[in-house]
Every structure is written in C-alpha cells, then in structure tokens.
Amino acid sequence: MKRQIDHVDVQGEPVPHLRFLKLMVGGLAVAMVLGLAAIVAILWIRLNSPVLPELPDTVALPSGSAARAVTFSEERLIVVTDKDELLIYGRDGALEKQIRLDQP
Numbered sequence: 001m002k003r004q005i006d007h008v009d010v011q012g013e014p015v016p017h018l019r020f021l022k023l024m025v026g027g028l029a030v031a032m033v034l035g036l037a038a039i040v041a042i043l044w045i046r047l048n049s050p051v052l053p054e055l056p057d058t059v060a061l062p063s064g065s066a067a068r069a070v071t072f073s074e075e076r077l078i079v080v081t082d083k084d085e086l087l088i089y090g091r092d093g094a095l096e097k098q099i100r101l102d103q104p
Contacts, residue, residue, distance in 0.1 A: 065085065068080050086098070
C-alpha cells in the first residue's frame with residue numbers, strides 16, 4: 001500500500017504531476033531568461049548605432065540668441081530660440097527663414 005507524504009510517495013519517487021509541474025516551471029524560466037536576453041540585445045544594438053541626420057558644419061544663430069529646441073527634417077534644420085524665434089536652416093547651414101512667434 002502506497003501512502004503519499006507531501007510530494008513524495010512512501011517509496012521515495014516523486015509524484016508524476018509534480019514532476020511535470022517542475023518541468024513546466026523550469027521551461028518557463030528558461031523562456032523568460034531568453035526573452036530578457038533578446039530584449040537586452042535589441043536595445044544594445046539599437047542604442048549603439050543611432051541614425052542621426054547629417055548636421056551642417058556651421059550654423060550661426062543671431063547674436064544674443066540661444067537655442068531652446070532643435071529638430072531635424074530631411075531637408076531642413078529648425079531651431080527655436082530663447083527670444084521666441086523660429087529659425088529655419090538649409091542642409092548647407094545657411095539661414096533660409098526667420099519667423100517671430102507671437103506671444104498670446
């Protein structure tokens with residue numbers, strides 16, 4: 001006659017359902033570690049090789065102005081200054097347009 005005590009029967013062998021459960025938990029742990037490793041690898045690759053647009057060699061802001069924000073498009077460089085001006089530069093670094101932003 002077999003009697004179960006905790007996870008092992010009287011003869012010292014694991015209960016079949018618990019062995020299956022241990023295999024499932026181990027498999028899920030391996031899958032989580034592999035998934036985490038894949039996420040870290042993807043982040044490492046993406047963050048080490050950023051694709052930035054080519055900047056012009058020289059961009060001259062008007063005297064007394066400082067840049068507060070800069071953005072890039074395929075054909076232009078756009079700068080917002082601390083004097084609430086929008087400066088649009090071409091790819092060669094030449095100022096194309098200067099727009100004054102009105103305060104409400």
